[in-house]
Amino acid sequence: MSSKVLVFGGTTEGRVLAGYLRDAKIPHEVSVATEYGGEILRDTGENSFVVGRKNAKEIMKLIKSDDFTVVVDSTHPFATAVSKEIKSACKKTGVTYLRLKRNTDAGFDSDKLTVFVDTLEDAISELLPEKGVVLLLTGSKELEKITAGLSDVSRVYARVLPNEESISKCVDAGLKGKQIIAMQGPFSRQMNVALIKEVGASVILTKESGKTGGLDEKLEAARECGIRAVVIRDPEKLADSCDGHDIREVMEYLAKDFGVSSSDLNRILRSDSGSDAKATAPSNQKSEKSIVLAGVGPGDSSFFTNELQEALSNADIIFGAESVISRLEGINVPKISKYRGDEICEFLRENSEFKRPVAVFSGDISLCSGAKKAAEILESKGFNVVTIPGISSVTLFLKVLRVGLEDVRIVSAHGRNCNVSGYVRECENLIVLPSDMADAAKICREIEQYTDKIVIGYELGTCEEKVFEFDNNEDSFVNLPGKCLIYAHNAEALLRPVSGGISDDEFIRGKTPMTKEEIRTISLRKLALTPNAVFYDIGAGTGSVSVEAALTAPEIRVYSIEKKDTALALLKQNKEMFKASNMEIIEGTAPDALVDLPAPTHAFIGGSSGNMKSILETVLEKNRGARIVINCVTAETFSEVMGCVQELPVGEPDILQVWASRHKKVGGYHMADAINPVYIITLQGKQ
Known part of the structure; x- marks a missing residue:
């Protein structure tokens, strides 16, 4: 009897097999090439895996490091060099080698629109006469070789996985900007059509990767768009290799070797029949409760992804808003008009007979969807949450806009x-x-x-x-x-300048004192505003600090507190002139004017009207971790602030005194025109 199984490959077949092994409680470990592959495995509930590409010697070391007696090679059919290294390592260590093969057959034969070739070189020869855009759907592995064989790289677009390694290979191949389309599949025919039209492709290049690789969806999309598809044949099929097994045969071998009964094996295989959904929604040994959250796309069933259709066909109950579940025609399971996580949890608690729930949401759950909050609640209640993205209405809109x-x-x-x-x-x-x-x-x-x-x-x-x-x-x-x-x-x-900063003479000033440009720049740097800051500008004056803060990021909420009528009028004028719509003017004297405002993350005090201590106390009461910057022109104000520091829950103050002079022309000379020295004191509240 064997001790442990080592599975190679971040493919769909590998993830399906890992799911079966978990269900059968067969000890195993999965080896994937990249961190991204590890992330996908982790999302399916797999916790036993190693990351990194390995040669034969490194594979031998891995086999010997644990009690592995069977190795299953479920790498991509085009990864022939990797399979050769795995075979070599198994032979030298004496462990059993099983090749899990993929059915790579296409639903199309060669014709004037679909051309099958044996090698990459043959494919490049087919692409060379093309005058339009070439869309590569072959992954990132051989991009550099493909672009080197084509005369004009500017007309090449590539769809690759959204990870650093794939994008780096695109850059090395000479692609940049919009030529790099980083997306995670699976992709429906409609999505492939949208991409072909978006880039204006006249030909696609793909591999004979079968149903799992979405081959038919690619070829159907090319035909619908009336463009050619060049397909590189499966190298294992060309080699007429007969040593491969399908997933049922591999599981039957392992079940016998690890003492899994025939009835248990049939139950495991029957639960999903080796479909792709097993890779995305496997059972999780840590949690018996599992739920799928899926995006149904923007319109009718023509926008459903294959992954969604598989999940819906396996579901025994479906949740969603009425407007969404009404689109699911022909699915004969209970449909419940609930989509909030707490409502779904409560329903499933009271109706425990449902074991394969699916919750559907409009569009793509990756984009501004209620699925995010529902997932948090469901996970907190012990559910294993599996997510399936959908086609977004944004994608369709951009297609129309040609953006x-x-x-x-x-x-x-x-x-x-x-x-x-x-x-x-x-x-x-x-x-x-x-x-x-x-x-x-x-x-x-x-x-x-x-x-x-x-x-x-x-x-x-x-x-x-x-x-x-x-x-x-x-x-x-x-x-x-x-x-x-x-x-x-x-x-x-x-x-719009990317450097930021507004000069003094751009503001409407009147006779109200204003924080000068040089002091304002340093003060804002000391404030270190964050994208979602809630910022108080206390004693806002003309609003120069408020406006600059508001323009730093649209998400920042600025509250400009001012008591003087003349200054309030200038505040309003400057707000309108700079279109600072995220700036709210608060009429009144601090600290009383702060009472009803949301807790600040940052505060600037340019004027305190003698209420420095009570202002600081109020700010810190609202948020003990607030960051505060104070400008002091007089020695008395500086002394008052330093006295407050001794009594308030703040860290060691950062104190900077700034002298600056601007030079103006006087006759034939340039004379210094000094700005009043200013203390800039930065305080950080203690949490």
Whole structure:
């Protein structure tokens, strides 16, 4: 009887086999080449694995390091060199070698649109006469060899895994920017079609990787788009190798070797029949409760991924919002109109007979979805949560707009406060997810003055789909019942300085004192504002510090506290002039004016009206870890602050005194015009 199984390969077959081994309680370890492969394994519930590429000598060392007596080679059919190293190591160590083979047959034969070739060199010869864009769907392994064989690398696009190694290989092959499409499959025919059209491909190059590798979906997409597909044949098939086994044969061998009964083996195999879903939703020895959270895409079933369809076919109950589960026609299991994690947990607790629940969400659960919160709740209740991404309506929208995903920023204003104007100000291309059409109209009116074009995509992917430019004089769309996306284009964003900083003469100043440009720059550096900061500017004056803070990042919330009428008027003017929509003016005297504000993460005190200690106490009471910067012009204010430091829960203060002089022309000379010396004191509250 054997002791332990060593499985090689980060392939789907390898993950399926690992799931079966866990179910059968057969001791095993999985070897994958990359950290990314390890992450995918971990997501399926596999905890016993090693990471790193290995030659024969290193494989021998691994085999000898533990009580391995059987090695299963489930590497990719095109990884022939790796298989050779594994075979060599097994032969030298005397352990049993089993090759888990993939069925790589395609549903298409050679014709004028689908060309099968034997080698990579043959494939390059087929691609050379092509004049248009070449889309590589072969992974990253041989990119450099492919681009070296083509005369014009600028017309080559490659879809690769979203990990550092794959992207690095793209760069080494001469690809850059939009030529690199980093995505994790599986990919449906519709998604392949969308990609082909997005890049304007005239030919695709792929490998004979079978159903598991999504070969048919690639070839179907190419035919639908009327372009050629060049397919490199499976090298194992060409070699007429007969030493491989399918997954049932491998499991039957291991079950016999490890004493697993025939009834238990049949139960394990029957539970999923070796399908791809086993790799994504295996049983987890740490938790008997498991649930799949899946995105159904933007429209009808034509946008369902293969992975989603597999999960739905295995489900014994389905949860989701009514508008989502109503799309699931022909699936004869209970459908429950619940999508919140706590509601699902409660239902499953009271109805324990359901063992294969699936919760569905609109669009792609990776993008601004309620699935994130549901997953947190379900995991806290002991569920093993498996996620399946879907096709996003953003993808369909960008296809219509002819804009690349890498060129846009996406923000969600769905049921939340979002400084859309701030994002528009700094982004040339912005996609906004509003709550509904009425919310979309409101957002469009707010940002119209900052944009040169606004486009609305309504009910994308459905028969109700509409794409139209926003017209403030036409509001008949406000009451439409469906969902939409907003695209905002701001060409001026490209002219926005990336260094930041505003000169004094850009502000409306009047006679109100203002924190000078040099002091302001150092003070903001000392504040070290974070992207989601809640910032108090106490004694805001003209608002120079408030405005600069607000423009640092759209997510920052700025509260400008000021008591003087003349200063309040300037604050409002500067806020409007700089379009600082994430800046709120608070009329009143600190600390009383701070009481109803949210707890600050950062505070700047430019004027205290003699209330320095009570202001500091109030800020620290609201947040003991707040970071505070104080400007002191007089020795008395400096002394007052240092006295407070001795009594308050703050760390050792950072004290900087700044002298600066600007030179102005006087006659034929340039004379120094000194700025008053200022103490800049930085305090960090103790948690």
